[in-house]
Amino acid sequence: MTYDPATLGQFTITATDGAARRGSLVTAHGVVQTPIFMPVGTQGSVKALAPDDLDAAGAQIILGNTYHLYLRPGDDLLARKGGLHRFASWNKPILTDSGGFQVFSLKDIRKLSEDGVEFRSHHDGSKHFFSPEKVMSIQNNIGSDIMMVLDECVAYGADYDYTAKSLELTTRWARRCRQAHPRHKNGQLLFGINQGGFFKDLRERSLAQLAEIDFDGFAIGGLSVGESIPEMYDMLHHIAPLMPRDTPRYLMGVGTPLDILEGISAGVDMFDCVLPTRNARNGTLYTSQGKVNIRRAEYREDDSPLDPLCPCYACRTFSKAYLRHLYVAQELLSYRLNSLHNITFFLTLARQAREAIEQGRFAALKAHYQDVFAPAKD
Ligand SMILES: Nc1cc(CSc2ncc[nH]2)c2nc(N)[nH]c(=O)c2c1
Numbered sequence: 001m002t003y004d005p006a007t008l009g010q011f012t013i014t015a016t017d018g019a020a021r022r023g024s025l026v027t028a029h030g031v032v033q034t035p036i037f038m039p040v041g042t043q044g045s046v047k048a049l050a051p052d053d054l055d056a057a058g059a060q061i062i063l064g065n066t067y068h069l070y071l072r073p074g075d076d077l078l079a080r081k082g083g084l085h086r087f088a089s090w091n092k093p094i095l096t097d098s099g100g101f102q103v104f105s106l107k108d109i110r111k112l113s114e115d116g117v118e119f120r121s122h123h124d125g126s127k128h129f130f131s132p133e134k135v136m137s138i139q140n141n142i143g144s145d146i147m148m149v150l151d152e153c154v155a156y157g158a159d160y161d162y163t164a165k166s167l168e169l170t171t172r173w174a175r176r177c178r179q180a181h182p183r184h185k186n187g188q189l190l191f192g193i194n195q196g197g198f199f200k201d202l203r204e205r206s207l208a209q210l211a212e213i214d215f216d217g218f219a220i221g222g223l224s225v226g227e228s229i230p231e232m233y234d235m236l237h238h239i240a241p242l243m244p245r246d247t248p249r250y251l252m253g254v255g256t257p258l259d260i261l262e263g264i265s266a267g268v269d270m271f272d273c274v275l276p277t278r279n280a281r282n283g284t285l286y287t288s289q290g291k292v293n294i295r296r297a298e299y300r301e302d303d304s305p306l307d308p309l310c311p312c313y314a315c316r317t318f319s320k321a322y323l324r325h326l327y328v329a330q331e332l333l334s335y336r337l338n339s340l341h342n343i344t345f346f347l348t349l350a351r352q353a354r355e356a357i358e359q360g361r362f363a364a365l366k367a368h369y370q371d372v373f374a375p376a377k378d
């Protein structure tokens, strides 16, 4: 990997449209154009897709998961294989989540302390411990271009006192992550994660504390955890504009096409979500005309392409009738074609957002998709 240490981590905003920003982020494996959607490859693969599929779909950066990769194949093995890029033959940027969220979603099989979190593997029940230093070491072995700090994502509905204590712990862990991995060591960037639940004063306290630490970007954590859409949007529009302006803003685990457009309108630059690949596997497909449930009998003899405006291989080559047949017959090709289409849709949406911001017509793009994905009028 060759990169210029002088420009590594540089985030440049080239256009704005309201609070929406068009920018670019320099990483060791290439420049990422924002706003960006990041396909999720939890175990080092975006399910059912190969790197050349992702290239064809326009993917610039994918996500990996510290928790999963640590358990299998092991970060020590990845280090011996030259890191995840070489192991998975993905030569573009990779962002790894720290594992905090995954461990905390393992509800009753984890114990939290000042030093970190003890948990049991969901594979074999074996006991493990993640400290801030440990997750930095794992992400260093993985070799991800953007690392995330170890944080506690408090559950939806956590009370004020618990949330206040938790954000202080997350800040102390963030400081320890920064100390454990010197700035830009191994060409790797490090993002802090804002917490504070649904309490605006706690969100601002968390942000003020993190802003004092030297991070290359800041994520909004603790959203998309079961709250209502209005609650998520309300907090999003409160905190995003308060985040540092000249570093990237990443909204973790979000979201639907409309959530992503809402986030961009609030000033967020980076998004990731399992929806495109997960929904592909249950036949829910996102198209320029709205959601299509390919299982429906109405498509049994439908010779038209899934989405006439989509450039992906599935839409150029097959009919809805064939895609429905593959799904009903549980053919493995169904996973591949549906995933390829949905990932292409989300990446195309991000590209359209970039172009709309450049041309000062982002509000019109957002309004268009609000019509396209408006809940079916019963
Ligand atoms: N909603 C949500 C989603 C994720 C996973 S993002 C992801 N990891 C792997 C794929 N995608 C979160 N991750 C962390 N570390 N903290 C959070 O608060 C948080 C919140």
Ligand SMILES: [Zn+2]
Binding pocket: 306, 307, 310, 311, 312, 313, 314, 315, 316, 340, 341, 342, 344
């Ligand atoms: Zn398509």
